Structures are given as C-alpha cells and as structure tokens.
Amino acid sequence: MKGKTVALTFxxxxxxxxxxxxxxxxxxxxxxxxxxxxxxxxSKVHYMFKKGKPYIWIREGDLHNMNIIIDERASLSVSSIIPGPLMGLLRSIRKLPARVALAGDIRPLKDDKAQIVTESLAESVMSEYETVSQASYSVSAILSSASTSSRSRSKNLQEILNESSNYNVYKFNIRSCTYIDGSGGTHDVEPEDVKASKADMLLPFSEKIIDGINQSPTRRRALIFFCFEYYNATARDALMLSIDWNGFDVLAKVPETITSSGLSQQYGWKEFRFTFTEEARDIEAFCHMLVELEEEALQSVKSYSGLG
Structure with a gap:
C-alpha cells in the first residue's frame, strides 16, 4: 500500500x-x-458517460423532450453510489453523499448517431455480464455477499436496451462541472479535466462491491484491522464508503475523546483513505489487492497479539 494520505483530485x-x-x-x-x-x-434519467460526455436516454412522453426543443440549457446531478446500510449511517451522522453538478446544453441525436451510442451501451453491458460470469472466486464471494436490492449497473441499463424504441437519446455538452462534498462544500473543475476511462471494468461494479463488503461481518472486521494497522486507530466498526482505481475510502467508528485512564468516552465516525501500490483497473485487480491487504492485516494483528 502507498502512502496512506494520498488523496484523489476533485x-x-x-x-x-x-x-x-x-x-x-x-x-x-x-x-x-x-x-x-x-x-x-x-426527473430521473438513465445515462452513460463516454469520451467525457454524458449520453442520456429520456423516455418518450417525458416533459424534458418538449423543453429541450425550445431551450437547450440543462443541468445534471449525479450522486455517489451509496448502497445498503451505508445510506442509513450517513443519514444518522448528517453526512450527505458526495455528488456532481453539471451544467450545459442538451441536444438530441439523429437516428444514426443514436443507434451508434445505443450499440456502444449494449457492448458495455455485455462486457460487464461477461466479467461477472468469468469472475474468480474472490470476486464472486464479494459480489454474492451483496443484498438483492443492490443491482449491478449492467442490469439497470439493460432495461433501456430492452425498450430502446421508447427512448430518445441526447448528448449533454458540459459547460461547467462542480464537485459537492458530504458537507455541502463546492469545488469547481474544468470540464476537460474530467476524462472517462477507455475501458473501466471496476467502477461499474461499485455498488455491488461496496455492499458485498459491508454485508460481510468478516470483511468489515478486516476494515477495522486496516484502520489499526495503517492509522493506529482503534475502531469499533467500519464500512466501505467508496472504491476507485487507486484505492478505497472507509468510514470507521473511532474514539473522539479519551479519559486519563485511557478509556474512550465517546465514539464518532471518521473517514480514512487507503491507497494501492498500483492502479486496480478492473474488478479482479481490485479484489485481489483487497484480499492481499486483508491477509497482511490479519497476520499483523496476530503478531501483535502473540498468535503469529
């Protein structure tokens, strides 16, 4: 693992x-x-992010279709993936999911361009299905631990493909881009600095990976070990907050105040960042690195306790 304090840019x-x-x-x-x-x-819409632009599917009959004919100005709000017990926890500590606000112009695609974009979406969905079907045991174990309410991105987007004739396809040209953190702070970013990966086979699985880890008591204990091993923080509980190519963020319940006798008086939730030694460009690489970290942390805890 790299220096633990390496932070992501906005x-x-x-x-x-x-x-x-x-x-x-x-x-x-x-x-x-x-x-x-x-x-x-x-209203809520489905989209795909490709070559730095969102492509949006709007169902026929939705008022957006008429609005766009007269006025192309629009904004798009996208929230970070917060599945399962994580959302309840964030609400209890009054922390909002991080989100992105995009402002720009939305324009309809002609039939031939719309067909090309829809075919690209179909290829992406098929690739995600194949990734899951060919997954190793370590990946399958995490995905299968996720709750039934946690669906992969491919299954959600498959609904569009099944009813593509009922949707109009639009391109969203971004004029401004803002990151909004969990406390409501805003951070403006140049649109050209936000580049989509050519073939991202990790982030589309974020929801199921995060929920699979958080639904597993064993893996949550491993997150507690991580906090102790890399931050010397004694956590009572921990949840995976987000994942990315470079590592992951954990929300852990740690002591806020300590008595003179060394006993904690109050616990609060704090965010910790863990960074990999190399990029995890797909789901196999991420899960492999996570399992390696779990094994290292377990061995370290055993050595501390005299069990190693």
Whole structure:
C-alpha cells in the first residue's frame, strides 16, 4: 500500500462518480407555446458517460423532450453510489453523499448517431455480464455477499436496451462541472479535466462491491484491522464508503475523546483513505489487492497479539 494520505483530485472524484453511476437527476426549463418559463422541471434519467460526455436516454412522453426543443440549457446531478446500510449511517451522522453538478446544453441525436451510442451501451453491458460470469472466486464471494436490492449497473441499463424504441437519446455538452462534498462544500473543475476511462471494468461494479463488503461481518472486521494497522486507530466498526482505481475510502467508528485512564468516552465516525501500490483497473485487480491487504492485516494483528 502507498502512502496512506494520498488523496484523489476533485476531477478524479467527479470521474469516479459519473462513471460508476447510471442514473441522474436532469433539470430543464419548463416551456409552453410562448417559450421558456422560470420554472424548472426535474426527473430521473438513465445515462452513460463516454469520451467525457454524458449520453442520456429520456423516455418518450417525458416533459424534458418538449423543453429541450425550445431551450437547450440543462443541468445534471449525479450522486455517489451509496448502497445498503451505508445510506442509513450517513443519514444518522448528517453526512450527505458526495455528488456532481453539471451544467450545459442538451441536444438530441439523429437516428444514426443514436443507434451508434445505443450499440456502444449494449457492448458495455455485455462486457460487464461477461466479467461477472468469468469472475474468480474472490470476486464472486464479494459480489454474492451483496443484498438483492443492490443491482449491478449492467442490469439497470439493460432495461433501456430492452425498450430502446421508447427512448430518445441526447448528448449533454458540459459547460461547467462542480464537485459537492458530504458537507455541502463546492469545488469547481474544468470540464476537460474530467476524462472517462477507455475501458473501466471496476467502477461499474461499485455498488455491488461496496455492499458485498459491508454485508460481510468478516470483511468489515478486516476494515477495522486496516484502520489499526495503517492509522493506529482503534475502531469499533467500519464500512466501505467508496472504491476507485487507486484505492478505497472507509468510514470507521473511532474514539473522539479519551479519559486519563485511557478509556474512550465517546465514539464518532471518521473517514480514512487507503491507497494501492498500483492502479486496480478492473474488478479482479481490485479484489485481489483487497484480499492481499486483508491477509497482511490479519497476520499483523496476530503478531501483535502473540498468535503469529
């Protein structure tokens, strides 16, 4: 593991969020026969992030289709993946999921371009299915631990492909890009600095990997070991918060105040960053590195306790 304090840039955080997710909140300006109004219309839409741009599928009959004809200005809000027990925890500590706010222009694609984008989506979905079907035991063990409510991105996007004739496809040209952290702080990033990977075979599985780890008592204990081994922090509990090519973030319950006798009086949730020695470009590499870290941490704890 690298230096534990290596942090992601805001551009990297934005890329990770928009690449991992498949659903966003689209906002367009309401229109009528007289033109644009001041009111904003919002609804959830499906999208794919490709070559630095979101491509959006909007169901026929949705008011967005009419609004865009008159006024192309729009904004898109994408939240980080927060599955299972993690969302309940964040709410209890009043921490919001990190999210991305994009402002720009949305334009319809002609039939031939729309077909090309939809075929690209189909290829991406098929590739994700193949990755899962060929996964090693360590990967399958994590994915199978996820709750049934945690679905892979490919399964969600498959719904679009099954009903593609009922959707219109749009390209979203980004004019401004903002990262919003869990405390509500905003950080502007140049759109050209947010680049999508050519073939990302890790982030599309974020939801199931995070939930699979958090649903496993054994793996959560390993996260506790990580906090002790790399930060000398004695945690009561820990949850995987996010994953990426470079490592992962953990939310751990650690002492906030200590009495003179050394006994903790109060515990609070704190975020810890762990960085890999090399990039994990796919799900196999990530899970392999995670398992190696678990084994190292376990051996270290045993040596401390005199069991090694």
């Amino acid at each position: 551009a990297e955080r934005i890329r990770n969020i928009v690449t991992a997710n498949w659903q966003a909140q689209l906002n367009t300006i309401k229109v009528d026969a007289k033109g644009s109004k001041d009111d904003i219309y919002s």
